[in-house]
Amino acid sequence: MILNKASVRIPLVRVFSLALSIILVLFLLLSGLTFSKLLNFESVLKSFSNNAMPKIVLSNKLYSEAARLLEYTSLLSTSYSDAAKRLATTQLSEQVAKIRTLSSSNAKDEFLDTQLDVISMELFEFSELIQERSHINVTLTANEELVHKLYIKAKSFKSNNNSSWEADLSQSIITLDRALTSKRLRETRSLFMLIETQLNKLYSMPFSLGNSVARQKLTIELKNLVFRNNGIEELVIANLKLMGRVIGRENFLHHLINDYTQLLELNAKVIETDTSIKILKSVKEIQKQINIVGIIFINAIIILFLISLFMQRKILKRLLLVNQMVQNRIHGKNHKVIINGNDEITDLAETFEAFTKTIEQQKQELKHMSMSDSLTGIANRRAMDLRLQHDIELSVRQKSSVALLLMDIDFFKLYNDNYGHAAGDECLKLVANILTGVMKRKGDFVARYGGEEFVCVLPGTNADNARDLSTDIINKLAQADIPHEYSDVAKHITFSIGIAISNAEQVLMPETIIKQADKALYSAKNSGKNCFKLYSNAFESN
Numbered sequence: 078m079i080l081n082k083a084s085v086r087i088p089l090v091r092v093f094s095l096a097l098s099i100i101l102v103l104f105l106l107l108s109g110l111t112f113s114k115l116l117n118f119e120s121v122l123k124s125f126s127n128n129a130m131p132k133i134v135l136s137n138k139l140y141s142e143a144a145r146l147l148e149y150t151s152l153l154s155t156s157y158s159d160a161a162k163r164l165a166t167t168q169l170s171e172q173v174a175k176i177r178t179l180s181s182s183n184a185k186d187e188f189l190d191t192q193l194d195v196i197s198m199e200l201f202e203f204s205e206l207i208q209e210r211s212h213i214n215v216t217l218t219a220n221e222e223l224v225h226k227l228y229i230k231a232k233s234f235k236s237n238n239n240s241s242w243e244a245d246l247s248q249s250i251i252t253l254d255r256a257l258t259s260k261r262l263r264e265t266r267s268l269f270m271l272i273e274t275q276l277n278k279l280y281s282m283p284f285s286l287g288n289s290v291a292r293q294k295l296t297i298e299l300k301n302l303v304f305r306n307n308g309i310e311e312l313v314i315a316n317l318k319l320m321g322r323v324i325g326r327e328n329f330l331h332h333l334i335n336d337y338t339q340l341l342e343l344n345a346k347v348i349e350t351d352t353s354i355k356i357l358k359s360v361k362e363i364q365k366q367i368n369i370v371g372i373i374f375i376n377a378i379i380i381l382f383l384i385s386l387f388m389q390r391k392i393l394k395r396l397l398l399v400n401q402m403v404q405n406r407i408h409g410k411n412h413k414v415i416i417n418g419n420d421e422i423t424d425l426a427e428t429f430e431a432f433t434k435t436i437e438q439q440k441q442e443l444k445h446m447s448m449s450d451s452l453t454g455i456a457n458r459r460a461m462d463l464r465l466q467h468d469i470e471l472s473v474r475q476k477s478s479v480a481l482l483l484m485d486i487d488f489f490k491l492y493n494d495n496y497g498h499a500a501g502d503e504c505l506k507l508v509a510n511i512l513t514g515v516m517k518r519k520g521d522f523v524a525r526y527g528g529e530e531f532v533c534v535l536p537g538t539n540a541d542n543a544r545d546l547s548t549d550i551i552n553k554l555a556q557a558d559i560p561h562e563y564s565d566v567a568k569h570i571t572f573s574i575g576i577a578i579s580n581a582e583q584v585l586m587p588e589t590i591i592k593q594a595d596k597a598l599y600s601a602k603n604s605g606k607n608c609f610k611l612y613s614n615a616f617e618s619n
Contacts, residue, residue, distance in 0.1 A: 138179060142175055142176050145172055146172055146176075146334045150169065150203070150327060150331065150334070152165045152168070161499070165207075169200050169204070192333070192336065192337050193337065195333060196330070196333050196334060199326070199333060202326065203326045203327065206319065206322055206326055207323065210319050210320070210323060213315055213319065214316065217257075217309065217312045220309045221257065221309070223302055224309070227295060227298060227302070231243065231246055231292070231295055245278065245282070246296075249279065252268055253272055253303065256269055256272065256309075256313060257309075259313075259317075260317070261317075265314060265317060266314070269303070269304075269310045272303060273300070273304065276296055276303070279292070280293055280296045280297065392422065399422060450525040452502055452505060452506065452525070453506050453508075453525050454509065455509045455512075455513060455523050455524060455525055456522065456523065456524035458524065458526055460524055461524035464522050464524070464534050465479075465481065465534050465587045465590070465591075468534055468536045469579055469584070469585070469586070469587060469590070471536065472536060472580070473581075473584055476581040477580075477581070478538060478578055478580035479537075479538070479578070480533075480534075480535040480538035480539070480540070480543035480546075480576060480578050481535070481577045481579075481590050481591065482532065482533040482543065482550075482574055482594070482609075483526065483530065483532055483575045483595055483597070484531045484550070484572045484573070484574045484575075485529060485530050485572070485573050485574075485598055485602070486508065486530075486571070487566050487570075487571045487602075488563060488564045489528075489529035491564065492504060492563065492570070494563075495562075504570060507559055508531065508554070508559075509525065509531070511553050511554060512550065515550050515553055516533065520536050520537070521534075521536075522534040522535075533546070539578065539580070540611055543576045543578065543611070547574045547576060550572060550574065551571070551572055551609070554570055554572055555567075555569065555571075557570070565606075566605070567607060571606060571607035572607070573598055573601040573602050573606045573607065573608065573609070574610070575593075575596065575597030575598025575609070575610055575612065576594065576597055576609060576610065576611040577591075577597060577611075578612070593612040597609075597611060597616065598610070599616075
């Protein structure tokens with residue numbers, strides 16, 4: 078499209094007014110009525126576009142954002158670790174701040190602001206309850222481990238065939254397990270009373286039945302662990318009471334948030350209703366004026382015929398050009414369409430051109446999303462395949478080399494099994510960020526290959542540079558110190574890396590270089606992990 082815009086803007090309304098002003102009084106009346114109602118309708122449209130529409134959009138957006146508070150509140154209520162609690166609390170704080178920012182850009186509503194303040198305060202207190210529950214669970218877990226150690230110690234005592242002490246102790250431990258898993262306060266109290274009776278019986282058991290000083294001492298330790306201040310009984314009962322408070326506070330929060338979202342929805346409906354009434358009133362007034370103009374139009378048919386010729390030349394013809402421009406875009410054609418003038422039609426053409434550019438940008442964004450890994454945000458396997466093919470073809474033309482690094486997180490299954498899949502996902506994100514940070518050159522490419530495997534495609538990189546980069550990656554992972562207590566290599570997350578090179582002397586197809594990198598990775602795994610291996614022909618004989 079080519080726009081030949083005049084330096085002076087000439088609105089169509091002004092052109093019509095000038096044309097009608099030189100005709101007879103009849104036409105002046107027609108022009109006055111038409112022009113005044115057009116201005117009125119334009120005012121209504123501007124009012125709707127500049128005031129009502131933004132408020133409706135903002136109210137709907139506030140409603141959507143406020144509804145997400147329910148999701149984050151539920152996430153916080155199910156957070157039992159400090160990390161999960163911090164994450165949920167951060168998300169809630171950011172969401173409240175986002176809602177407050179959106180609300181401040183709308184008309185000031187003190188009631189809604191007060192309601193949001195109450196929600197924010199309740200969320201803080203709810204977070205404190207979750208924090209208290211987390212602390213209780215940590216202490217309770219530590220005490221459970223001590224009970225387990227005492228039980229193991231008891232099993233190490235020399236067995237006495239005539240003694241029932243071991244059996245009674247096992248029964249006490251079973252009762253304690255029931256108390257720990259009970260969800261009812263009354264039942265829990267009864268179980269702890271039963272545990273106390275069983276432990277007293279163990280302590281008072283005569284030496285003739287297999288008791289001993291060591292067993293009595295162990296019984297006392299177990300009893301103190303369960304019934305001392307801040308012991309297991311006190312912690313379990315406190316935890317059950319706290320769970321009730323958490324549920325109550327969560328329900329209260331849900332009601333507060335629901336009330337807030339309902340108020341937002343009501344505000345949006347009020348604005349929509351008020352705007353509809355104004356538009357309907359304007360339409361009715363315009364309809365009345367149309368009837369009057371129709372009568373005058375009969376007497377002015379000759380003049381309007383001349384005006385129609387003017388419209389044919391200055392408006393309709395240009396509108397056909399705009400339509401041609403739209404059709405060309407629809408059918409993917411790129412024919413040049415020349416539109417002259419500097420008025421609303423040229424504005425419309427400019428707006429459509431801007432709109433099509435926006436659509437093209439959105440298409441590119443969708444394409445980018447299809448080439449990205451949804452979890453880590455880096456490129457996915459599909460993008461890697463295309464990039465690897467491109468870089469190999471480019472290296473052939475430039476007679477340069479391409480390095481491929483295939484990386485696998487060591488013992489990641491154990492990480493998922495012990496820390497949970499949510500922690501595993503967070504670990505993959507951290508690893509992706511580390512890899513992205515290591516890549517210094519603009520042409521270096523990082524992708525998630527699948528599961529816990531990642532790939533780096535490095536154009537213009539030889540074997541020595543690939544080794545240096547692999548060493549840097551391993552060192553960066555060590556510096557990040559992502560905990561992995563279940564790894565046999567280190568107490569943090571580590572990488573095994575396989576390296577393959579395609580160069581001018583030996584050009585490799587994508588599937589070949591991937592296979593070579595995989596064999597090198599397999600060799601790194603067999604060599605103790607947390608290291609890298611460069612592919613060589615010796616791997617083929619293994």
